[in-house]
Amino acid sequence: MALENAHIRATCIEATEFMDLTRKFRVTGVPKTVVNGSIEILGALPEEMFVRGVLGLPEADQPPTN
């Protein structure tokens, strides 16, 4: 995502090496993603759900089932 847009910065953090950050963001399981220090995403999500989560967008509307 960082490569796609100059506004985006992505950091992969080794949780056990940076206990101060791990505590600050209350990381109790991995992977855990924190966006702008506030939005939290737990686990590995499908790509579109992850992208929407990072951008703070609602989940995609489900196509109507008839």
Place this chain on the structure above:
Amino acid sequence: MALLSDQDRQIVREHLAAIERPITLLLFTQTIGAPETALLARQVLDEVASLNDLIRVEEVNFVLEKERAAQYGIEHIPAIVLLAGDQDTRMRFLGAPAGYEFMSLIEALIVAGTNDSQLEPESRALIAAHATAPVDIQVFVTPT
């Protein structure tokens, strides 16, 4: 001692062959009082760089080169910044990229080196439309 087996080196070399432009791995560390993982980070990066001529490692002294640390927003060490040419790809790693993070590092090198995020067209469209202000993504992982 090498961290990767001969077989792993060959696999990683094949993956990295996709890279088309020079990549610099800036490793922020310090000479005195660096965490033990900084040495491991350096060893991992040197091994990766030895597998592809387009990849190089540059060590930056976190204490003495504060301006560069600030330029890339580095507040902890060891930290790795991926540059494509002299351009910041805005991809970073905190800690030694061993275990799970090693594969992430290889993937990040390929994304940076091919200038292709490998995202689906729908994702790219969402990002182009909605990433209009700074977005700081931190992904916490563990080595195993």
